[in-house]
Amino acid sequence: MSEVVQLVDASDTSLFGSKAVGLGQALRDGLPVPPGVALSGAVVDAVAGRDEQAIEQVALWVRPLKGPLAVRSSAVDEDGAEASFAGQHLTLLNVPGADELTSALSEIWWSANSDSAITYRQRVGLFSRPSVGVVVQTLVNPETAGVMFTRNPITGADERVIEASWGLGEAVVAGRVIPDHFRLARDGEVLERVAGHKKIAFRSLPDGGTVEQDVAPELIERLCLADGQLAELNLLADRCESIYGAARDIEWAIAEKTLYLLQCRAVTRAGP
Amino acid sequence: MSGVPVEVLKRVPLFADLNAQELERIARLFKERRFSAGETVIQQGSGAAAFFVIDSGEATVFVDGKERRVLKTGDSFGELALIDAGTRTATITAASELVCSGVTFWDFRPLVEENGVIGWKMMQALVTIFRAERGE
Numbered sequence: 376m377s378e379v380v381q382l383v384d385a386s387d388t389s390l391f392g393s394k395a396v397g398l399g400q401a402l403r404d405g406l407p408v409p410p411g412v413a414l415s416g417a418v419v420d421a422v423a424g425r426d427e428q429a430i431e432q433v434a435l436w437v438r439p440l441k442g443p444l445a446v447r448s449s450a451v452d453e454d455g456a457e458a459s460f461a462g463q464h465l466t467l468l469n470v471p472g473a474d475e476l477t478s479a480l481s482e483i484w485w486s487a488n489s490d491s492a493i494t495y496r497q498r499v500g501l502f503s504r505p506s507v508g509v510v511v512q513t514l515v516n517p518e519t520a521g522v523m524f525t526r527n528p529i530t531g532a533d534e535r536v537i538e539a540s541w542g543l544g545e546a547v548v549a550g551r552v553i554p555d556h557f558r559l560a561r562d563g564e565v566l567e568r569v570a571g572h573k574k575i576a577f578r579s580l581p582d583g584g585t586v587e588q589d590v591a592p593e594l595i596e597r598l599c600l601a602d603g604q605l606a607e608l609n610l611l612a613d614r615c616e617s618i619y620g621a622a623r624d625i626e627w628a629i630a631e632k633t634l635y636l637l638q639c640r641a642v643t644r645a646g647p
Numbered sequence: 648m649s650g651v652p653v654e655v656l657k658r659v660p661l662f663a664d665l666n667a668q669e670l671e672r673i674a675r676l677f678k679e680r681r682f683s684a685g686e687t688v689i690q691q692g693s694g695a696a697a698f699f700v701i702d703s704g705e706a707t708v709f710v711d712g713k714e715r716r717v718l719k720t721g722d723s724f725g726e727l728a729l730i731d732a733g734t735r736t737a738t739i740t741a742a743s744e745l746v747c748s749g750v751t752f753w754d755f756r757p758l759v760e761e762n763g764v765i766g767w768k769m770m771q772a773l774v775t776i777f778r779a780e781r782g783e
Contacts, residue, residue: 423678478681485680488751493732494694504753 378415379436382510385413392416392449392508397619397639404618406611406636409445411512412436414480416451419509422477423484433480434473441513442472443579446479448486449508464492464507468543469514469579476511483509515635516579517628519599520544521554525612526622528642534566535559535612539600541590542576544626544637551575551587555598563609570596607634615639651677651700651748660776661726664768672758672765677748682706682741691738695728697749704745709738717742729755730769 378390385391385399395413402408414422414433421429437444448464465486470479486492487507496505521539528536538554540546547554553571560566573595577585600608608627611634615623619639626638653670656662662670677700682688688706689695700723708715708724715737718724724739732752759766 425679481679482681484678485749488696488753490689490693490696490735493696493752497694497732 378418382411390415392451394449414509416506422480437473444470445514451506471583517630520628521547523625676750682745688739697751699747699749702746705742
């Protein structure tokens with residue numbers, strides 16, 4: 376078994392971690408996931424140790440991807456670890472290309488081996504050596520992005536809940552804005568639209584990394600999703616549920632009028 | 648490959664009794680880690696995952712919020728983490744761009760488990776440290 380594969384071929388969670396395998400399955404099912412490659416935990420470990428052969432192997436796979444890159448950790452660990460390690464393991468957005476990947480992989484390796492990660496593992500009773508796979512994808516540079524729950528995570532109601540903001544989805548995920556809030560019925564009817572207060576947006580920088588920018592005053596409280604885009608998101612929710620089952624937590628982005636699926640995982644808590 | 652010079656490891660009290668070959672095996676386990684100026688390297692009270700040697704740059708040590716000393720190239724910190732992954736006893740922040748090499752508890756433990764001689768020498772070093780701290 377190769378330690379580096381196209382994302383579409385990632386199928387072994389013990390090698391590549393649950394995020395990589397989940398995205399690989401999404402690609403195999405025809406969902407709109409940005410192209411990428413999956414790196415095993417062992418390869419990430421070798422690259423972090425500056426093993427020249429591993430560095431060259433990864434570069435050969437990654438060079439064909441259009442930069443800049445999104446480099447996301449994919450925990451290779453106990454069942455359900457990806458969800459429980461959310462916030463512990465690093466994701467690096469806008470890595471310029473294959474040449475900068477080694478230091479990005481090193482940072483991600485250390486995020487899984489940091490003091491805070493160890494403290495967390497001790498608290499939840501995990502004493503095994505951390506292993507972290509990585510997903511490297513072409514970075515989507517979105518106009519709008521956010522999260523969608525295919526079932527209301529608070530009330531448990533059978534409806535879609537969408538939270539959206541301008542730019543990269545990190546503004547929503549990290550709670551840096553009050554996002555626009557939408558509720559949709561399963562048939563797509565819009566049940567609620569509440570404009571948020573989106574003062575900042577995360578954007579990619581030309582030389583790598585991201586920057587927090589002020590949003591133009593007229594856009595701060597303007598809804599960032601039109602009804603047609605909500606309908607597309609509802610269709611994506613349908614497809615994700617038909618493939619993975621009910622109650623999904625989806626990260627999505629819209630760039631150049633194309634909707635992308637960035638992550639799809641089970642909702643960790645769904646209503647009463 | 649990553650690694651740190653054996654001469655640097657020789658200065659670490661925990662490794663004082665190890666020979667060059669044994670130190671070389673430990674040196675190969677290290678991985679580079681970079682910190683930005685101002686970044687917290689380790690936090691007092693946190694669990695401890697790794698032992699670090701400073702490759703370049705400076706770091707400041709704080710205990711209970713009070714500055715205690717400045718660490719420079721070749722200095723090391725956190726070696727007891729390799730044995731018990733216990734609690735950090737100081738906070739260290741990067742005073743400049745800081746490049747360290749670190750080895751984790753998880754990577755160090757198998758080496759000691761496979762090599763009783765290294766383990767025994769480290770036990771002796773620990774006793775020496777313990778006696779010194781008791782003033783014997």
